[in-house]
Structures are given as structure tokens and as C-alpha cells.
Amino acid sequence: MRLKIFYLILKKDLVLFFRSRASFWATTLFVGGYLALLRLGLPPQETPLAVGVSFMVATQLTASVFLLLFGQVWEREWNAIAYILQLRVSPLALYLAKLVAYFMALMVLWLILHLIGFLFFKLTSHNLIVWSFLGTGFFLSMNASAIGALASGISFQTRYRELIMFLIYIPLILPVGIAAATFYRTLALYGKIGREGFFLTSLFFFFFSLGIFFYEHLLRD
Amino acid sequence: MAKKVVRFENLGRRFSGKFVFRHLNGVVEEGERIFLLGENGQGKTTLVQIFAEVLRPSEGLVHIAQISRGFISHEPMFYPQLSAWENLLFFMHLAGVSMKQERIKDVLFYFGLYERRHDIPAHFSKGMLQRLAWARLVLCQSEFLLLDEPFSSLDNYFRPKLVQALEQGGIDELSWRYTTLVLVEHQEELVARLGKRVWILHEGRLSEMRP
Numbered sequence: 001m002r003l004k005i006f007y008l009i010l011k012k013d014l015v016l017f018f019r020s021r022a023s024f025w026a027t028t029l030f031v032g033g034y035l036a037l038l039r040l041g042l043p044p045q046e047t048p049l050a051v052g053v054s055f056m057v058a059t060q061l062t063a064s065v066f067l068l069l070f071g072q073v074w075e076r077e078w079n080a081i082a083y084i085l086q087l088r089v090s091p092l093a094l095y096l097a098k099l100v101a102y103f104m105a106l107m108v109l110w111l112i113l114h115l116i117g118f119l120f121f122k123l124t125s126h127n128l129i130v131w132s133f134l135g136t137g138f139f140l141s142m143n144a145s146a147i148g149a150l151a152s153g154i155s156f157q158t159r160y161r162e163l164i165m166f167l168i169y170i171p172l173i174l175p176v177g178i179a180a181a182t183f184y185r186t187l188a189l190y191g192k193i194g195r196e197g198f199f200l201t202s203l204f205f206f207f208f209s210l211g212i213f214f215y216e217h218l219l220r221d
Numbered sequence: 222m223a224k225k226v227v228r229f230e231n232l233g234r235r236f237s238g239k240f241v242f243r244h245l246n247g248v249v250e251e252g253e254r255i256f257l258l259g260e261n262g263q264g265k266t267t268l269v270q271i272f273a274e275v276l277r278p279s280e281g282l283v284h285i286a287q288i289s290r291g292f293i294s295h296e297p298m299f300y301p302q303l304s305a306w307e308n309l310l311f312f313m314h315l316a317g318v319s320m321k322q323e324r325i326k327d328v329l330f331y332f333g334l335y336e337r338r339h340d341i342p343a344h345f346s347k348g349m350l351q352r353l354a355w356a357r358l359v360l361c362q363s364e365f366l367l368l369d370e371p372f373s374s375l376d377n378y379f380r381p382k383l384v385q386a387l388e389q390g391g392i393d394e395l396s397w398r399y400t401t402l403v404l405v406e407h408q409e410e411l412v413a414r415l416g417k418r419v420w421i422l423h424e425g426r427l428s429e430m431r432p
Contacts (some may be wrong), residue, residue, distance in 0.1 A: 008314050012300070020302050060339055078342075083298040086273040087361070146294050 005093040006100075009084075013071070013101035018108075023070035026143035028109060031063045039120040051186055052121045056114065057181040060136050061173060064102075064144040065112060068152060068169060071102065076161070081219070091216035098149045099211065106141035119127050139200040140180040146207040147172045153211070176203060202217045223250040223255055224383060228396075232281035234267050241267050242425040245281070245282075245360045254402040255298060256416025258409065263422045265405045266295065269367050272403060289401075291317060291363025293371040297350045301343035305334060305353055308342060309360055316361040327398045328395055335378070347374035355383060359397045368428055369405045388414050 017024045035198035040054055075081045084094065114137075147169060183196035231267045233243035240263035249255055249272075259265045270276040271283055273292045292298070299308045309329075313320065327333040332352040342350055351374045358366065372380045391398035404415060412419055421429050 005315060007310060012303070012311055015307075016300065020301055078299055078301055079294075079296040080298050080300050082270075082273070082275045082294070082296070083292060083357075084315065085313060086292045086367075087312070088274070088287070089315055178281075202399050 001091050002093045003086035005089055006097045007091075009094055009097035010101050014104060015096060015156060016017065017067070017071070017101065017105040023067065024105060026111070027063050027066040027070070029111055030066070031059050031109075032113060034062070035059050035113060035116050036120050042121075052117070053181050053188070055121070056117050057136050057140065057177050057184070059113055059117070060106070060110055060140055061144070061181040062176045063113065064106055064141075064173070065169065067102065067105055067109070068125065068144075068148040068165065070112060071098070071148075071152065078180075084217060091219060092212060093210050094126060095149060095153070095218075098152075099145045099208070101108075102148050103141050106144060107137060109200075110137045110138050110141060136180055139183060139197070140176060143176040143180075143200060143204050143207070144173060146204050146211060147176070149208055150211045150215075153215050156218055172207075176200065223252055225249070225284070226251050226286045227283065227403075228290065229271075229278075229283040230281055232268075232278050232283060234264065234269070234271065234276065235279045240279070240425060241429070242422065243280070244353070244423065245427045247420070247427060249401060249403060253401055254417045255403045255404065256413055256419045257403060257422065258407075258412075258419060259422035264278050264425070266369050268422065269294070269369050269403060269405055273367050285366075285372055286398075288364050289346075289362055290359035290365045290367065291361055292369075293351070293358065293365045294369045295352065299342045299343060301341060301355065304339045304341055305329075306338040307355070309357055312357050313360045314364075316406075318360065318362050324396075328356050328359050331359075331392070332397055337353070348379070351375055352379060358399075359392065359395050362397065364399055365401045366399050367403050369378045370407070371404070372406070372408075384411065384414065385422055 009059065035055065043133040068208070102152040151165050151169040154168055158164045179196040179199050183194055183200065186192055186196070226308050231243075232245040234241050241262075243274070245268070253303075255264050257268070267276060269366065271278055272285065273290065274285060274290075274292075290387050300311075303311065306325075306329075309325065313325075326335060329338055332355055334349065334352055334356060337345070337349070342353060344352065351371065372383065386392045387399075387402065387404070390400075402415070404411075406415075421428050421430060
């Protein structure tokens with residue numbers, strides 16, 4: 001039963017992500033345009049790896065902030081979540097579905113942004129897409145989803161929820177961004193998995209556990 | 222002895238440090254119809270939201286039986302970007318109800334929404350949204366109804382029709398029956414028709430009177 005509920009909520013969230021022009025596609029257009037414009041500020045020769053990586057990570061982080069905001073807006077807009085709660089839906093299923101939906105939306109966005117990135121930045125390594133997948137695509141999206149679902153839960157019942165959500169989300173996601181960029185660079189330059197891989201995995205499990213234990217408490221006022 | 226659907230003891234709820242009500246005690250038994258009256262701002266909606274488990278009490282205890290519950294409130298509680306059909310199916314499946322498409326269509330016909338089933342609720346009028354909320358109650362096979370001004374936006378065709386449905390305990394042609402009702406309404410002429418018990422919430426205290 002919980003699995004069915006998880007699937008229903010996940011499907012609904014994904015439909016909303018990709019159907020709402022104001023969420024997914026506006027975010028893609030904005031951060032994609034931002035990425036393309038940044039290229040104009042760089043010299044015409046090949047982009048140093050660190051610069052390319054930083055831009056890709058920063059763009060992905062910016063995108064995650066937008067997606068998080070939109071994801072919360074449609075729950076609160078007509079308070080549909082109140083009906084879900086009164087149906088006694090398992091908060092665990094709700095939290096997991098939110099987390100997986102954010103993760104999948106971020107991964108699709110990551111793919112589109114990297115295509116734009118590779119088009120506009122002359123990167124040095126043909127293997128970058130593999131490193132990029134591990135660094136920004138997987139670890140960053142995974143952590144952004146866990147922290148994002150938790151931050152949106154914490155801010156859910158507050159009056160200035162959009163502001164509170166960012167105030168919680170941004171300081172928590174910044175170390176993730178730095179670790180993901182370092183991980184990405186170390187892997188691309190030396191072919192090694194640095195300590196950042198362990199840090200990012202531990203961080204994910206930490207926020208994931210917090211979400212599992214506290215999500216129900218956060219949703220009801 | 223009738224099953225207790227809701228039981229609350231010393232119930233209190235405060236907002237921004239100020240109590241809306243305190244020390245409320247009461248029981249709602251299966252099969253009862255409770256008409257909740259009170260002036261604006263007395264906490265009727267808050268009390269119903271606590272029964273719906275959307276709000277937590279600030280103090281006291283509340284026990285709610287595990288029966289299928291339906292809720293109509295001032296807010297539509299739909300996803301404005303999903304079509305009416307998708308919304309209904311989503312909530313119905315979450316409630317664990319599966320139904321043949323023909324029966325869902327019958328419900329939409331009954332509430333005059335069949336032709337607009339693929340439209341998004343963002344394009345609906347308030348009256349249509351309220352009918353959609355009623356359709357959800359029926360499709361989710363709700364037995365315990367928490368209705369907060371459920372007729373406020375309905376026209377002269379649907380209002381008497383749905384008042385009658387509540388009076389008769391359900392809608393037979395849609396094979397839907399409810400057992401227990403808590404209704405918030407300002408129109409006191411409905412008390413005699415719908416309320417078996419009348420609760421009045423005034424200055425943070427709950428009292429009961431005969432209809």
C-alpha cells in the first residue's frame with residue numbers, strides 16, 4: 001500500500017514538474033541562458049577545468065533552488081496537501097516521493113544543462129561527462145533532494161516560507177556544492193575518488209534520516 | 222454502544238500565543254450529525270481542521286477513529302495544474318478506492334462537471350470547485366464528513382440537491398452513503414433539517430443545544 005502511495009505521489013510530482021511551464025522549463029531557460037552568457041566573460045581559448053566545473057556546479061545549485069521553490073508553491077497554492085494529510089497518507093511515502101521527484105527532475109535538468117555547458121564551454125577532457133555525472137549529477141542532486149525536501153518541510157508552516165526555505169537550504173547546500181566541485185575536479189584530473197565522495201554520501205544519509213524521522217512532525221501545524 | 226468517531230478532552234488551540242478555544246470536551250459517535258454554529262472567528266474551522274488532522278491541538282487530546290474521512294473547507298485543496306479528472310483519480314487512488322471509469326463518469330455527470338473533466342481547476346468558478354470537492358467526497362467513498370460551509374458557492378440547483386443528499390444520508394444513485402457528519406454552516410434554517418445535535422462555539426467555550 002505504501003509503495004502504491006509512493007508511486008502515486010511521485011507520478012503526480014513529476015507530472016507537475018514537467019507540465020508547469022513556470023517551474024521546470026522556466027528554470028531550464030533561465031539557468032541555461034545564464035550559463036551561455038557566462039561564456040561571454042571568458043577568454044576564447046579552452047576553459048580551464050576548474051572554471052568549467054565551478055560554473056556547472058553553480059548552475060545546478062541555482063536550478064535546484066528554483067525547483068525547490070516551485071515544488072513547494074504548488075503544494076501550498078490551494079492547500080492540496082491538507083487533503084492528502086486528512087486521507088492519512090503515510091508521511092514516509094510522502095517524503096520519499098518528494099525526494100525522488102526532486103532527484104529525477106534535477107537529473108533531467110542536469111542533462112540539459114550539461115548539453116548547454118558542453119556547447120558553450122571548450123572543456124579539456126572528453127571524459128568530463130562521466131565525472132560530471134558522478135560529481136554534480138548524482139551526488140549533488142541526491143543531496144539537494146534530501147536537503148531540499150527537509151528544508152521545504154521545515155518552512156512549510158511558517159509565514160515567510162519561501163524566505164525561510166532559502167535561509168535553511170542555502171547554507172546547507174553550499175558545502176555540498178564545494179565538495180561536489182572538488183570531487184568532480186579530483187576525479188577528472190587524477191582519476192581518483194577523493195574523501196569528498198565519502199563526505200557527500202554521509203551527508204546524504206544524515207539529511208535523509210532527519211527527513212524520515214521529522215517529516216510528519218513538520219507537515220502538520 | 223455506538224462507535225466513537227471523535228473524542229476530545231481539554232482541547233485547546235492557540236495562534237500567535239492567543240487561545241482561540243480551550244478546555245473543550247466532547248464526543249462524536251458514529252451515525253451522528255453535528256451542526257457546528259458560531260460567529261466568525263470563534264474557531265469552528267480550526268476545530269474541524271483538528272478533526273481532519275490537518276492541524277495539531279496546542280493542548281489536550283483528540284482521538285479519531287480510522288474510518289474513511291472526507292473534508293470540504295474554504296480552500297479547494299486541489300492541484301490547479303492537473304485536470305479535474307486527474308485530480309479526482311489521484312485523490313481516489315490515495316484513498317485506496319478503485320472504481321470503473323463508467324462510475325466515475327456518472328459522478329461527474331451528477332455534479333455537472335463531465336463536459337469540463339479535462340479542464341484544469343484553475344479555470345473553474347468557485348461553484349464548480351465546490352462541486353468538484355463534493356465529487357471527491359463521493360468518489361473517495363467518505364463515511365465521516367467534515368464540511369466547512371460546503372454550500373457557500375453553490376447555485377440554486379445544486380444547493381437544495383446536496384442539502385437533500387445530506388438529509389437522506391447519501392446519494393443512492395451514486396451508491397454513496399455517509400455515516401457521520403460535522404457541518405459548519407451559518408444558515409440556521411438548515412439546523413432543523415441536518416443537525417441532530419447542535420454545538421455552539423462562543424468565546425472559546427463549546428456548548429450544546431437541542432435543535
